Amino acid sequence: MCADTPDYKDTLNLPQTEFPMRAGLPKREPEWLARWAEMDIYGRLRAKEGRTPFILHDGPPYANGHLHIGHALNKILKDMVVRSQQMMGHDSRYVPGWDCHGLPIEWKIEEQYRSKGQDKDEVPINDFRAECRKFAEGWVDIQREEFKRLGVTGNWDDPYLTMNYDAEAVIAEEFMKFVMNGSLYQGSKPVMWSVVEKTALAEAEVEYHDHQSHTIWVKFPVIRAVEKTGARSDLLGVNVVIWTTTPWTIPSNRAVAFNPGLSYGLYEVTEAPEDNWAKTGDRYLLADNLAADVFGAARVEKYARLRDVTAEQLDLLTCAHPFRGVEGADGEWDYDVPMLPGDHVTDEAGTGFVHTAPSHGADDYILGVKHGLVMTHNVLEDGSFREDMPFFGGLKIFDHKGKEGKANRAVIDKMVEGDALIARGRIKHSYPHSWRSKAPLIFRNTPQWFVAIDRELGDGRDEYGKTIRARALASIDELVTWTPQSGRNRLHSMIEARPDWVLSRQRAWGVPLTCFVKRGAKGAVEILRDPDVNAKIVAAFREEGADCWFDAGAAARFLSPEQLAEGWEKVTDILDVWFDSGSTHAFVLRDRVDGTPDGIADLYLEGTDQHRGWFHSSMLQSCGTKGRAPYKGVLTHGFTLDEKGMKMSKSLGNTIVPEQVVKQYGADILRLWVAQSDYTADQRIGPEILKNVADSYRRLRNTLRFMLGNLSGYDAAEAVDPSEMPDLERWVLHRLAELDETVRKGYAAYDFQGVFQSLFQFCTVDLSAFYFDIRKDALYCDADGSLRRRAARTVLDILFHRLTTWLAPMLVFTMEDVWLDRFPGNDSSVHLVDFPDTPQDWRDDALAARWAAIRDVRRVVTGAIEIERREKNIGASLEAAPVVHVEDADVLAQLRGLDFADICITSGIQLSNDPVPGNAFRLTEQPGVGVVFERAQGEKCQRCWKILPEVGHTAHAGTCKRCSDALG
Structure with missing residues (x-):
C-alpha cells in the first residue's frame, strides 16, 4: 500500500463475534447443564399446552456399575428421539428408569459377603435385601449423574425404579393377573441352570x-x-x-x-x-x-x-x-x-x-x-x-x-x-x-413356575388372539413399526418357537411370586385364586414394599384363618427380573401422570440383544394382561466395537469409557459420533475415529461461527423479502425448503445419520465452500444498505434459526452455545423452541437446476485457477480474469445474467461461445466447458482487493467504484 493511500480496514464490515473457535466443551458443558437445571427446561417444555404426547419408554439399565460405551450410545439415541420429537411439536416425555432387582445386584452383594468369609444364606433375608436396596440406590445416583453429563434430558428428579414400593406393588399385581387368568402353573421341566448362581436363567440371560x-x-x-x-x-x-x-x-x-x-x-x-x-x-x-x-x-x-x-x-x-x-x-x-x-x-x-x-x-x-x-x-x-x-x-x-x-x-x-x-x-x-458369572450352564430338571403361552386366557381381551403367543404374533405384524425392519423377523421367530415362560428364580432380591399353594395327592399343586387376598398383598406392598412378604407371619397377614387351616402355603421364589422390566408399562406408562392412560408407548429403543430380553418380556407380559403389545414402535441398535471391529474387553485394553471421552473431548463429540453412525449395525469407536469426529465438529463449528460473525448487529428491519432477493439467496432458500423436508422425515424415521449427513454436507459444501465463500465479499465490502448485503444477512438469519434447531437434538451443548451468542438472557435456550416453519414456496426446482449448471461451470473455473496457484503463477483467485468457453447456449445465457466473476471469486471473467481451444483447461465430467487463464488487468482495490481498470479513477484513492460508493 502506498504511503498516501488510506487504510480502509476499518471501513469493512468484518465479522464480529465472541463465539470462540475452540469449543472448550469439557469445561463449559457442565455450566450449561447447571443452567438448564436452574431454568427447569424439562418442566417448562411440559407446560406447553395443546401438544400431542410422544412417549419413549426407557428400558431400564441395571443399577450395578459405571456406564460403558453401549450405555452412552443407547441413552444418546434416546435423547435424540425425545428432543427431535419435542422440536417437531410433540409433548415429548422421557422418564428414565432403573432395573434394581435380580441377579446382577444380588451377585455383587454375595461377592462382598464371600470376600469377608460370610455365607449369604446365613443372613436374614430382609437384611440381605436391605443391602441389595442400598447398593442399587448408590448406583442409581451415580449413573443418573453420568447420564445427565451426556446431555440427556428427562425427568431426572422423579425416575422410575423397579424397587420403589409402588412399582413392587404393581409388579405383584401384574403377576397375580396370571394367577387369576389360569395361565400360571408349576411344572417340573429342564431349565438353563447356573450352578454358580444357584438359579434358573431365562433365555435372555444366556x-x-x-x-x-x-x-x-x-x-x-x-x-x-x-x-x-x-x-x-x-x-x-x-x-x-x-x-x-x-x-x-x-x-x-x-x-x-x-x-x-x-x-x-x-x-x-x-x-x-x-x-x-x-x-x-x-x-x-x-x-x-x-x-x-x-x-x-x-x-x-x-x-x-x-x-x-x-x-x-x-x-x-x-x-x-x-x-x-x-x-x-x-x-x-x-x-x-x-x-x-x-x-x-x-x-x-x-x-x-x-x-x-x-x-x-x-x-x-x-x-x-x-x-x-x-x-x-x-x-x-x-x-x-x-x-x-x-x-x-x-x-x-x-x-x-x-x-x-x-x-x-x-x-x-x-x-x-x-x-x-x-x-x-x-x-x-x-x-x-x-452372561453374568460367565460360567457354563447345565440343563437341570427343577420344579419351576411357568406361564403357559398357548393356553386360552378367557379374559375377554381377544381382539388379537386368545393366547399369549397368538396376541404377541398378531401385535408384531399388525401393531408395531420396526426400525430396522429386521427386528420384526427376529422377535417373530423367537415368539413363534419359544416354550412356556419360566417366571421363578431361586434367589432373594426381587419381587416374590405372590401366590399361595396347597399340595394335594401325588404332588398335585392347587393355586389359590382369591381377589381379596390379592388386594391385601398389593396394599401392603404399596405401603411397605415387597419385604413384607418375607416377614414371619406373612401368610397369616394375607390369608383368612380358614385358609390357613386349609393348609395354603406361601411361595417363596422370586420373579424373573425380566418380569419386573416387562411390567414397567403398567407402573410407568399407565399409572404415572407423565405417562399415557392406555399404557402404550410410542417407542421402545434398546440394543438388538433385547429382542430376547426387554422387547420380548414386555411383549409376553403385556399380551397376558392387556391383550396386545405395550409399544407402537421398536428401534434397535447394534453393539459397540473397537476400531478393528473387535468386541471391547478390559483384558484386551480396547475399552472406551464414556467418562474418558467426555473429559478429553466433551459430550457433544460423543453425541456427534452417535449421530454419524449407522446405529442399525455394530458401531466402531476408538482414538482415531474420535479424532475424525472432532475434525468434523470443528468444520461444522466454523460454519456456525461465520454465520454469527456476519449477523452482528442484524436487525429485522433490514430483512429482504425472498421475492426481492438475488438468485443466489433464493437458491439457498430452496435448499432450506428441501432440507426442512429431509430433516423432518429423517427425525420422524429416527434416521439421525441421514439427518446429520444432509446438514453437514449442506454446511460444509453448499455454505462454507460455496455460498459463504462467494458472499464474503458482499458482506464485508458492500454498503450497509445494499440489497445484496441485506439479502445475504437475511439469509444468514434464516439459516441460523434452522441450523441451530435442526442440529440441537444431536449437538445439545454446541447449539445452545450458538443460540446464546445471539440471544443471551436468563430465559433463552434453543431447547425451548421448535423447528421453525419453512415456507414450501421457497422451493424452486427450476432455479435449483439452473444453479446446478452454474456450479458445474464454476468447478471448471476454480480447477483452472487452482493449477495456476499451485504453480505459483498467481497468489489469489482475484488475480485472475479467465476466459470461459461454454458451448451450451442456455447455460451461457444463464451465466451472462449473473456477475459470474463474483460467483467464481475472480476480478473478471470473459464468457465466450467460441469452440473450446485446445489449450483450455477442461474437466472430463463437464464436457463443453473450457477455461483459458488470463490475468486480471488494472490496479488492486485497497479495500476489496479486486484487480480492476477503474481502481484509481474514483473519489476515494485506491478503490474500485463499488468500494468508493460504499465509502460515500
Missing part, C-alpha cells in the same frame, strides 16, 4: 461361548425285540451306539431316539486292534451317513454293512442302560430303555441315535412328555449328583466357580470299566454360559 467338552460313543445293548411281522431276531444283542458331549447326563438316560426319515444299517466290525474297545465281531446299529465317522473315531480298521434296518424295526427294540446290572449299582439302572422316534435326530453329527435324558434337555423333555418317560431329579442346585446315587453321589458337574468337577470323568471311567464305550474324545463347541 450367552454362548466356546467350551471344550468330553465326547463319548456309548453302547446301548438291545435286550428285546417285539415279535411282529417284519421283526428281525438278529438284532438281539446288537449295540445301538449314541454320541454325547455331556457324559454326566448318562445316569439320567431314559430312552434312545431315532429319526424315521434317516437311513440306518446293521454293521459288523471285521478288523480292529486287539486292545480296541470296538472288537472284531461286534455289531452296531448306526445311521449310514455317519458310520464311517464312528468307525474312524473307534479305530476300527475294517467293517461291513450287513443290511438295512428300517424305522419299523427300530421301533420294536428295547435297550438296556449301560449301567444295567453293574455291580454296586443296587438296581439303580435296571430299567428298560425304549427306542423312540424323534424328528430332532439328524445325521449331521454323532451316530444317528440320540441319548435321551428328559430331565436335562429341551428336545429330550418334549419327547419324554410325549411318551411318558420318568423325570429324574439326580442333579442338585449346586451342580452335584444326589448323595444316594451309586458311584457318583456328591460329585459335581461344575463347581462354585464354574470349573469342571469330577462327575464327567467318573461317569466315563465307570463306562470304560463296564465295557460300555467304543470311543472317547474332546470337542470345542459353542456352549451356553451365564
